[in-house]
Amino acid sequence: MSNGWNEDGWKMWRINELGHQINKHKGLLGILPALLFMLIFFLGGSIHSVTLSLESQPVHGQQDQFWAYKELLNLSFFRSVGITVGMAAAVAVFSGVTGLLAALLLAERFRQWKWLQIIFQLPIGIPHLLSAYLLMQVFMQSGWYSRMAYHFGWIDSFESFPVLVHDDWGIGVILAYMWKEVPFIVLLIYPFIVKLISDWKETAMVLGGSFFQTVRWVIVPILLPMWVGGMWVVFAFTLGAYEIPALLAKTSFGSIPVMAFQEYSQFGLERQPLAIAMNLVLAAISLLVGCLLIYLQLGWYKKGRRVW
Amino acid sequence: MKKLTIIILLFLLILSGCSSNTNNTSKQAGENSLKSDWKEITAKAKGSKVNIFMWGGDEGINRYIDEWVAPRLKEQYNIELKRYPMDAVEFINKLKTEKRANKKAGEMDVIWVNGENFKTAKNEKLLLGPFTSKLPNFKQYVDTESDDINYDFGFPTEGYEAPWGKVQFVFAYDSNKITNPPKSIDELKDWVKKNPGKFTYPAPPDFTGSAFIRHVLHEKSKDYNAYLNKFDEELVKGEADQVWNFLNEMEPFLWRKGKSYPQSLSQLEQLYKNGEVWMTMGYDEANASNLIKTGEYPASTKTFVLDMGTLSNTHFLAIPYNAPNPDGALVLINFLLSPAAQMKKMELEYWGENMSISVGRLSEQDKHIVESTDRGPATLSQEKLSSHRIPEIGGEYVQWLERGWMENVANK
Numbered sequence: 020m021s022n023g024w025n026e027d028g029w030k031m032w033r034i035n036e037l038g039h040q041i042n043k044h045k046g047l048l049g050i051l052p053a054l055l056f057m058l059i060f061f062l063g064g065s066i067h068s069v070t071l072s073l074e075s076q077p078v079h080g081q082q083d084q085f086w087a088y089k090e091l092l093n094l095s096f097f098r099s100v101g102i103t104v105g106m107a108a109a110v111a112v113f114s115g116v117t118g119l120l121a122a123l124l125l126a127e128r129f130r131q132w133k134w135l136q137i138i139f140q141l142p143i144g145i146p147h148l149l150s151a152y153l154l155m156q157v158f159m160q161s162g163w164y165s166r167m168a169y170h171f172g173w174i175d176s177f178e179s180f181p182v183l184v185h186d187d188w189g190i191g192v193i194l195a196y197m198w199k200e201v202p203f204i205v206l207l208i209y210p211f212i213v214k215l216i217s218d219w220k221e222t223a224m225v226l227g228g229s230f231f232q233t234v235r236w237v238i239v240p241i242l243l244p245m246w247v248g249g250m251w252v253v254f255a256f257t258l259g260a261y262e263i264p265a266l267l268a269k270t271s272f273g274s275i276p277v278m279a280f281q282e283y284s285q286f287g288l289e290r291q292p293l294a295i296a297m298n299l300v301l302a303a304i305s306l307l308v309g310c311l312l313i314y315l316q317l318g319w320y321k322k323g324r325r326v327w
Numbered sequence: 328m329k330k331l332t333i334i335i336l337l338f339l340l341i342l343s344g345c346s347s348n349t350n351n352t353s354k355q356a357g358e359n360s361l362k363s364d365w366k367e368i369t370a371k372a373k374g375s376k377v378n379i380f381m382w383g384g385d386e387g388i389n390r391y392i393d394e395w396v397a398p399r400l401k402e403q404y405n406i407e408l409k410r411y412p413m414d415a416v417e418f419i420n421k422l423k424t425e426k427r428a429n430k431k432a433g434e435m436d437v438i439w440v441n442g443e444n445f446k447t448a449k450n451e452k453l454l455l456g457p458f459t460s461k462l463p464n465f466k467q468y469v470d471t472e473s474d475d476i477n478y479d480f481g482f483p484t485e486g487y488e489a490p491w492g493k494v495q496f497v498f499a500y501d502s503n504k505i506t507n508p509p510k511s512i513d514e515l516k517d518w519v520k521k522n523p524g525k526f527t528y529p530a531p532p533d534f535t536g537s538a539f540i541r542h543v544l545h546e547k548s549k550d551y552n553a554y555l556n557k558f559d560e561e562l563v564k565g566e567a568d569q570v571w572n573f574l575n576e577m578e579p580f581l582w583r584k585g586k587s588y589p590q591s592l593s594q595l596e597q598l599y600k601n602g603e604v605w606m607t608m609g610y611d612e613a614n615a616s617n618l619i620k621t622g623e624y625p626a627s628t629k630t631f632v633l634d635m636g637t638l639s640n641t642h643f644l645a646i647p648y649n650a651p652n653p654d655g656a657l658v659l660i661n662f663l664l665s666p667a668a669q670m671k672k673m674e675l676e677y678w679g680e681n682m683s684i685s686v687g688r689l690s691e692q693d694k695h696i697v698e699s700t701d702r703g704p705a706t707l708s709q710e711k712l713s714s715h716r717i718p719e720i721g722g723e724y725v726q727w728l729e730r731g732w733m734e735n736v737a738n739k
Contacts, residue, residue, distance in 0.1 A: 095738065160603060161598070161602065161603045177603065178524070182583070185586075185587035187586065270530040270590070271738045284416060285532040286532070286730060287443070287723070287726050
């Protein structure tokens with residue numbers, strides 16, 4: 020049952036509806052550039068990486084699509100995954116805790132001391148590569164501190180200076196990362212802490228709460244998602260970063276980004292899929308940890324944001 | 328909305344960038360150059376511009392190109408030379424992308440390559456073609472029969488690249504601390520055991536560390552020459568255990584008890600400068616002299632080679648398939664192979680590196696100049712170096728050994 024008038028009305032209605040829809044979702048248009056960027060570069064890059072890692076290799080004359088991943092199924096790679104993830108987690112947690120304490124102290128005690136804050140922001144401008152190099156220059160056994168200690172007669176020889184670079188436990192790596200990431204955490208949460216303190220301090224005092232109670236019942240519950248998010252950023256970054264472990268970790272440390280770089284650049288074209296596969300494993304892990312954190316956060320919201 | 332427009336415009340710009348440059352001229356020009364004779368080539372190159380893409384990490388080398396070569400090329404051939412610093416891996420990747428996109432007019436006229444890079448470039452047809460027979464200086468001064476000209480890390484050059492220089496691996500030591508440097512790999516091990524903590528080598532796959540372990544293979548292998556042929560995994564598998572055993576026996580006496588190795592040559596050099604170790608090494612016979620001159624190494628530094636010889640390799644210049652100015656490229660390469668340019672390159676003032684042309688083919692006068700060239704206090708004599716030279720083995724063996732070292736030495 021359709022006649023001209025009805026159809027025109029229908030059309031009009033549809034045009035109106037379309038205009039209405041566009042108006043309603045005008046906000047979406049604003050994020051379109053970012054979305055396009057994301058789709059073209061990030062998603063495109065990811066898909067490209069996956070296809071590269073699946074590039075088939077003739078193994079004993081047979082083509083095997085999952086060659087690269089099968090190569091990774093061995094004990095030494097699992098050990099490397101453990102070490103890389105453990106290292107990233109340690110860096111994230113240490114930086115997070117130190118950063119939180121530093122930010123609280125800065126906000127509560129030293130708000131007047133602008134220069135102290137500037138010192139805390141300084142490392143942010145220094146590239147990771149340079150920070151690793153600087154740390155090596157000062158902390159190696161024949162470095163500045165060792166020379167100074169020797170000069171003052173605290174140690175008998177350079178060899179008795181503690182091994183902090185290329186050491187067995189990755190202390191040098193953790194130190195270098197913390198020097199970079201603690202300021203990052205401070206930068207992230209400091210303004211909020213300042214605001215929270217100024218908003219809540221008096222209320223809390225009126226209600227008879229001490230500063231530590233304010234921290235526990237107000238600051239931490241509000242800050243926690245952002246703080247954990249910051250730690251996750253540090254974790255994901257550390258997981259995939261190359262420069263610091265390359266310069267400061269011992270040879271057999273087994274950091275995956277370093278191994279992947281060697282596979283990609285040194286061991287021949289046919290082993291490049293292996294390097295990509297290693298990085299995809301890391302990407303999957305950091306995505307997994309991110310999802311887990313979001314899941315935990317939702318649960319935490321439901322339970323009323325109790326910390327302990 | 329404005330932002331979106333800008334993004335779209337940018338996108339279109341990139342797309343249009345991809346579709347331009349599809350003229351055919353460059354590739355044909357290249358083929359034509361290879362057919363012309365030398366007179367035509369120099370005539371056509373006159374007044375043109377030539378781009379050389381090369382690793383730019385050494386001040387002396389850069390100055391040699393910019394301050395010595397460029398003005399003379401301009402003066403003698405009226406060719407303008409422009410140097411672009413870029414790592415070999417990068418420009419080979421760039422060429423690969425250009426080839427895939429079928430880009431016929433490139434930007435690079437001459438590239439500096441050797442070993443794995445050259446192999447990739449030649450296998451993937453990224454190079455113009457055999458051109459060395461065109462060059463008068465190549466024909467006159469280069470020993471065209473010798474293996475280090477005809478093979479590049481075991482891979483036949485077939486005229487696709489022209490030799491630019493040669494380097495040789497040497498060990499350096501502080502003569503104030505060591506009076507009798509070891510003469511063989513076994514003597515080195517004895518020395519290391521007597522002087523714990525004073526020796527180490529960069530961890531392979533570092534270039535220098537990787538070369539060091541090949542010296543162990545050279546002295547432990549029954550027939551090292553077998554490694555110059557095609558890759559045979561059984562061969563290296565059978566002999567590698569001796570290499571790993573040797574290195575593992577030495578390990579507890581190395582710097583930091585072998586728990587960690589310097590990650591690059593520059594880290595090893597740093598340890599040597601600080602006096603943590605007493606010996607260093609490098610794939611450059613004049614490097615120690617250079618570093619004494621700049622004051623980084625103690626003046627008591629000397630170098631030595633092993634009695635059975637040390638590795639040497641040749642590095643080369645090649646022309647990409649899509650060079651915009653192949654005639655200019657040929658003239659430049661010919662100029663770089665001239666006795667004057669090669670002898671200047673040898674002087675410590677710029678580079679201090681060995682010639683790729685043969686001393687025997689020089690004029691009496693030039694021979695005399697070469698002999699009297701001061702290559703620095705720590706550089707061994709030409710005679711000593713050339714009589715202790717061993718060839719490089721194929722790239723697959725090199726990579727196999729580097730991976731094997733990680734598994735059998737570092738992670739043990």
